[in-house]
Amino acid sequence: MIKTLxxxxxxxxxxxxxxxxxxxxxxxxxxxxxxxxxxxxDFANWAxxxxxxxxxxxxxxxxxxxxxxxxxxxxxxxxxxxxRPTPRQSSVFVIGGYASVKxxxxxxxxxxxxxxxxxxxxxxxxxxxxxxxxxxxxxINRFDQYIPVDLYITGCMPRPEVLVAGIMELQKKxxxxxxxxxxxxxxxxxxxxxxxxxxxxxxxMPDYNW
Amino acid sequence: MNETLERLQHHFDVSDITVRKPxxxxxxxxxxxxxxxxxxxxxxxxxxxxxxxxxxxxIEDGIFTLVYMLHNYDNQQTLGVxxxxxxxxxxxxxxxxxxxQAWPYQRELREMYGIRFPGSPRLDEDFCxxxxxxxxxxxxEFDTKKFSEERFGHREGRHSEVPRVHxxxxxxxxxxxxxx
Numbered sequence: 001m002i003k004t005l006x007x008x009x010x011x012x013x014x015x016x017x018x019x020x021x022x023x024x025x026x027x028x029x030x031x032x033x034x035x036x037x038x039x040x041x042d043f044a045n046w047a048x049x050x051x052x053x054x055x056x057x058x059x060x061x062x063x064x065x066x067x068x069x070x071x072x073x074x075x076x077x078x079x080x081x082x083x084r085p086t087p088r089q090s091s092v093f094v095i096g097g098y099a100s101v102k103x104x105x106x107x108x109x110x111x112x113x114x115x116x117x118x119x120x121x122x123x124x125x126x127x128x129x130x131x132x133x134x135x136x137x138x139x140i141n142r143f144d145q146y147i148p149v150d151l152y153i154t155g156c157m158p159r160p161e162v163l164v165a166g167i168m169e170l171q172k173k174x175x176x177x178x179x180x181x182x183x184x185x186x187x188x189x190x191x192x193x194x195x196x197x198x199x200x201x202x203x204x205m206p207d208y209n210w
Numbered sequence: 211m212n213e214t215l216e217r218l219q220h221h222f223d224v225s226d227i228t229v230r231k232p233x234x235x236x237x238x239x240x241x242x243x244x245x246x247x248x249x250x251x252x253x254x255x256x257x258x259x260x261x262x263x264x265x266x267x268x269i270e271d272g273i274f275t276l277v278y279m280l281h282n283y284d285n286q287q288t289l290g291v292x293x294x295x296x297x298x299x300x301x302x303x304x305x306x307x308x309x310x311q312a313w314p315y316q317r318e319l320r321e322m323y324g325i326r327f328p329g330s331p332r333l334d335e336d337f338c339x340x341x342x343x344x345x346x347x348x349x350x351e352f353d354t355k356k357f358s359e360e361r362f363g364h365r366e367g368r369h370s371e372v373p374r375v376h377x378x379x380x381x382x383x384x385x386x387x388x389x390x
Binding site for chain 1: 336338339340341342343344347352354355357358359361362363364365367
């Protein structure tokens with residue numbers, strides 16, 4: 001049965017023209033509910049932790065660390081990590097360092113298009129507090145105001161060894177069922193949208209891109 | 211090189227000819243004759259390569275200085291043409307008809323300094339700063355730190371439990387724990 005949504009449950013999509021509003025959904029995101037049986041959920045988490053597919057979207061200078069990660073020396077395939085070309089197929093978003101406002105718009109769009117369960121690793125110091133770009137006119141200072149972050153790896157730049165350690169840590173968190181970033185995004189959706197629109201002034205995309 | 215400069219001095223109001231280092235010379239020319247001089251350099255004097263266009267903000271003098279860096283492959287000389295334009299009315303003749311690659315530079319200068327280049331293609335499209343609603347950010351009166359703190363927020367540093375840092379903050383609180 002198709003659930004009919006009341007007006008309070010739908011998004012405005014005010015950034016779109018009237019013609020475009022017909023083309024995009026205005027439904028809100030929905031939170032993930034774990035399986036009622038804990039053993040099934042644990043098994044699902046074990047499977048998720050061992051098939052982390054990284055979105056191939058180099059959002060900053062840290063993207064350079066993903067190349068040695070995938071090649072022979074560090075070989076992240078040992079951990080079930082693979083690169084995927086499209087957000088629809090990937091489950092891990094590695095934010096590679098600083099995010100400019102122009103990139104943040106693409107990050108939001110890609111993150112919302114990723115299908116759950118999805119996890120975000122923030123790489124480097126810049127997503128934490130701005131790093132060396134703390135006074136820049138075009139790079140954000142606190143990444144967790146816009147997208148929920150599951151794991152931080154600090155450093156400028158972190159070496160691939162640290163990234164491997166971070167992936168193992170993320171696997172531990174997923175297996176313990178503590179990676180709830182996507183659910184936090186759904187629960188505090190209006191807060192995140194307000195923060196995003198405070199920074200991105202030309203909002204010409206749907207409020208939730210999925 | 212010297213013959214070129216002599217010919218230019220004969221025809222144009224060039225001044226401030228400076229040899230910065232072997233192979234790099236700069237000169238200053240008036241705004242009106244700048245485009246003709248650059249055209250002359252390209253067509254007659256062999257400066258066929260446009261390295262870059264950039265801008266310097268001399269806020270004290272109320273001018274922007276545009277720098278057109280040209281290169282001659284025959285004698286391996288680089289020539290910088292400095293053009294002063296008024297800071298209040300920043301506009302300049304477009305040179306995208308001389309070099310097709312000039313328009314992204316001009317588009318960037320429009321976005322970062324607010325300099326107008328009438329006729330330059332796609333001049334008013336956003337380049338890096340999408341939806342920018344302030345004064346152009348590379349102008350020196352733009353306070354980038356203040357803007358960053360207002361719009362992007364500020365995260366306080368962590369509280370330190372290291373005894374050395376703690377005692378410094380106890381002893382020299384007004385100076386932020388700085389001994390000097």
